[in-house]
Amino acid sequence: AQKITQTQPGMFVQEKEAVTLDCTYDTSDPSYGLFWYKQPSSGEMIFLIYQGSYDQQNATEGRYSLNFQKARKSANLVISASQLGDSAMYFCAMREGLGNQFYFGTGTSLTVIP
Amino acid sequence: GAVVSQHPSWVICKSGTSVKIECRSLDFQATTMFWYRQFPKQSLMLMATSNEGSKATYEQGVEKDKFLINHASLTLSTLTVTSAHPEDSSFYICSALQGFTNEKLFFGSGTQLSVL
Numbered sequence: 001a002q003k004i005t006q007t008q009p010g011m012f013v014q015e016k017e018a019v020t021l022d023c024t025y026d027t028s029d030p031s032y033g034l035f036w037y038k039q040p041s042s043g044e045m046i047f048l049i050y051q052g053s054y055d056q057q058n059a060t061e062g063r064y065s066l067n068f069q070k071a072r073k074s075a076n077l078v079i080s081a082s083q084l085g086d087s088a089m090y091f092c093a094m095r096e097g098l099g100n101q102f103y104f105g106t107g108t109s110l111t112v113i114p
Numbered sequence: 115g116a117v118v119s120q121h122p123s124w125v126i127c128k129s130g131t132s133v134k135i136e137c138r139s140l141d142f143q144a145t146t147m148f149w150y151r152q153f154p155k156q157s158l159m160l161m162a163t164s165n166e167g168s169k170a171t172y173e174q175g176v177e178k179d180k181f182l183i184n185h186a187s188l189t190l191s192t193l194t195v196t197s198a199h200p201e202d203s204s205f206y207i208c209s210a211l212q213g214f215t216n217e218k219l220f221f222g223s224g225t226q227l228s229v230l
Contacts, residue, residue, distance in 0.1 A: 033217055043205055045158075045221035052217065091157065095219070100146060100171075102219055104157045 001026050004094050006105035013082045014113050020067070021077040021108045023092030033095045034075040036066065039107070040088040048090075051075060082112045116142050116212040120222025127198055128230055135193045135225045137208030143188035144210035148219075149181075152205045161206075164191040198229040 005024045013019035025034065036048040051059045051066045059066045067076040075094075079086055092105040117140040127133050137147055145166045150158040162183050163171040170183035180202075182194040191210075195202055207224040211217075 035219065037221070042223070043152075043207070043226065044223040045207060045209070047218065047220055050218055093219070095217075098217075100148070100163050102148070102160070106157050 003027065003103035004092050004105040006092055006108050008108045009106070010109045010111070012111050012113055013079075013086075015084060016081055018078060018080045019082055019110065021079070021090050021092075021110065023075045023077065023105060025073050025075060025092075025094045025103075027073075027094065027096050029096040031097045034066065034068070035093040035095070035102075036064070036075075036077045037091045037093065038086075038088045039091060045091070049077065079110075084112050084114060086110060087112045116140075116210070116218070116220045118144075118208065118210050118220045118222040120208050120225060122225060123223060124226040124228070126228045126230065129199055130197055133195045133198055133227060135195075135206055135208070135227075137191045137193070137210070137222050139189045139210045139212070139220075142210075142212045144191075144212065145188060147185060147191040147208055147210045149183060149191075149193050150207045150209065152207060152224075154205075158207065161193075195227065198227070200229045203227055203229045 032053045034051040038046040049059050049061045049064045049066050051068050058068050063080045065078045089107045091107045094103045119138045121136050147164040149161045161176045164183045164185040166185045172178045185191040209219050209221040
């Protein structure tokens with residue numbers, strides 16, 4: 001089974017609107033970390049947000065928030081007030097425990113429409 | 115967030131030559147760094163885990179003699195593509211673990227390698 005599943009290959013959103021990028025994960029380890037990264041066309045991987053499995057509250061970083069639903073094993077990224085500069089590939093990732101293996105999803109290409 | 119610097123950003127080389135890519139953690143010490151390869155419109159593929167002061171751990175299918183990794187200090191890991199061939203052309207990106215318990219992963223800006 002895939003460790004990280006991103007079911008949306010591409011998404012479009014109107015500028016200033018909010019958008020949710022889906023991510024589900026699969027693990028039996030009670031301790032894990034969930035990450036979201038943004039990769040613009042320049043190629044760099046930009047860290048956006050982190051959620052630990054034991055964190056009681058959903059993580060937020062500015063316009064980014066992570067909708068963490070542990071029972072459903074989902075970690076959706078919510079981008080509020082989309083900007084043209086948000087157009088990029090977005091990758092969800094998971095780390096189990098403190099192991100060195102990070103599992104990446106296949107990514108979602110987000111396009112913000114003016 | 116933490117800063118990871120990767121150089122060069124892009125490199126073009128002739129077939130048969132070697133290319134060295136550097137990955138530095140600028141504001142933290144990184145005992146563990148990772149090297150990934152990424153093909154166009156695909157996800158990241160882990161090549162190897164670089165551990166400071168010890169040999170790198172390579173993923174299955176990655177030739178360790180071709181992709182030499184050295185992690186000589188807590189802030190620097192290098193990837194050398196030896197005797198590069200056109201099929202080695204790809205985007206290579208490094209990352210480093212940072213945080214109190216090394217829980218967060220930060221990436222360099224990547225290197226686009228083109229082998230002629």
